[in-house]
């Protein structure tokens with residue numbers, strides 16, 4: 001059996017859906033086919049501008065058939081791509097002949113392991129993996145969270161009725177997003193305020209068997225979860241009424257060894273600390289929140305170029321090195337010369353931007369037109385929530401790539417706001433804005449315009465000066 005299309009998009013996550021929707025707008029008369037292994041796809045809703053280039057949005061799950069009449073869909077897995085002859089084969093043996101293909105197959109958790117008791121180590125990626133977490137929490141008293149990025153930061157404070165042991169290799173929490181000052185700000189706020197993390201939703205614990213989709217719809221791996229995913233799940237352990245306990249944090253630590261205790265069925269863990277000390281603890285299971293690795297479980301006629309992080313290398317038009325093969329989202333690695341204030345992080349925002357860019361780029365190639373890279377790749381921007389606070393990250397917010405040649409200017413009002421400016425030669429290169437600061441647009445402008453802020457000295461963050469008025 002075979003099917004023909006002009007555009008084939010593989011993957012129903014944000015990147016794939018954004019790509020297909022862009023193609024439907026740019027080439028309404030061309031046939032677009034989406035191939036995805038899960039019948040549930042993700043789409044962006046409630047897009048709200050936070051600044052000129054920054055947006056906050058919700059992510060909605062919908063059935064693949066709801067994508068719109070202009071996008072045909074197939075639920076199956078990509079197995080092989082013949083880029084020279086322009087056809088792909090699915091796991092069920094279907095041949096898909098295409099003119100352009102975009103691979104948006106996302107990523108998978110990069111799990112920590114020393115080769116033992118691997119069933120005791122889980123990662124979080126999609127709905128199925130959260131259901132697995134819930135199932136394990138039912139009987140668990142202690143959990144170890146390994147990692148210091150987005151998932152660990154969310155889980156460490158969202159789990160309740162369970163002792164949380166949070167093992168980080170850095171000297172402060174949430175190191176992929178914030179600096180030690182902001183981490184301290186969060187921790188103080190958590191211990192002093194009962195910060196509501198998200199609007200309270202009526203939650204019932206879902207039982208694993210009840211929510212597992214029926215056989216024909218079941219997917220081993222669906223699209224990644226996204227903003228506020230934890231507000232839809234009851235993440236309680238079995239220590240009834242203990243509530244949300246502050247996690248025990250093990251700084252500058254790593255797992256040296258672990259094994260299952262035969263009598264208890266629990267895990268015995270040996271932790272190593274930076275000063276050489278070791279410590280023993282016991283837990284029921286480990287959540288390895290240790291990053292993502294790109295997923296490309298299909299073969300090709302010629303080897304694609306991969307970046308060091310395992311992603312499919314793409315240029316600024318989202319093209320891989322294979323003819324008419326594009327890639328977008330978590331599966332790809334940006335191999336173009338980045339703008340001074342942009343770098344890749346595997347996030348919703350970038351999955352959406354890359355998916356749309358790939359769509360525009362494929363449409364232009366098909367119509368013989370020229371497009372330029374979207375302006376969103378000029379400036380890194382991320383809008384999120386951490387520990388109940390709104391967080392905006394802009395440009396080189398942690399001084400990434402600036403070596404030691406930069407200054408920091410910080411304004412902090414306990415339990416209210418934390419503002420950090422990263423300045424180099426008097427110019428704003430990045431910012432962390434925590435709380436309702438209303439400074440996102442001003443910072444965007446200051447970074448992109450490269451205005452010399454030297455003459456304003458520390459007044460730039462003086463609370464009595466309204467810098468928004470000053471520069472807008």
Ligand SMILES: Cc1cc2nc3c(=O)[nH]c(=O)nc-3n(C[C@H](O)[C@H](O)[C@H](O)COP(=O)(O)OP(=O)(O)OC[C@H]3O[C@@H](n4cnc5c(N)ncnc54)[C@H](O)[C@@H]3O)c2cc1C
Pocket residue numbers: 010011012013014015016035036037038076077078079104105106107124125126150151221222223224225226227228229295297298328329330331346347348349351384
């Ligand atoms: C728990 C969690 C919380 C997160 N929270 C945030 C957040 O708050 N903010 C934020 O910006 N980012 C967040 N992220 C990151 C964000 O979810 C991802 O960067 C983004 O979803 C990536 O989108 P994608 O479309 O590239 O990949 P995915 O969402 O992983 O989608 C890939 C799709 O491809 C399909 N697929 C894979 N292989 C094949 C194949 N061979 N054949 C057919 N289909 C295939 C998959 O089933 C899936 O539908 C979070 C991630 C996780 C795991």
Ligand SMILES: NC(=O)C1=CN([C@@H]2O[C@H](COP(=O)(O)OP(=O)(O)OC[C@H]3O[C@@H](n4cnc5c(N)ncnc54)[C@H](OP(=O)(O)O)[C@@H]3O)[C@@H](O)[C@H]2O)C=CC1
Pocket residue numbers: 112146147148149150151152154169175176254288289290291292345346347384385
């Ligand atoms: N609010 C948001 O924006 C959220 C975003 N996400 C995104 O989802 C994806 C998955 O999240 P997550 O898994 O937290 O990934 P992240 O990349 O955010 O963080 C991974 C963390 O694990 C650490 N790490 C890596 N390997 C090891 C190891 N062997 N031992 C100990 N620590 C290790 C990393 O340290 P190092 O960096 O030093 O290697 C880093 O601190 C990411 O793309 C993330 O950005 C997830 C949740 C929320």
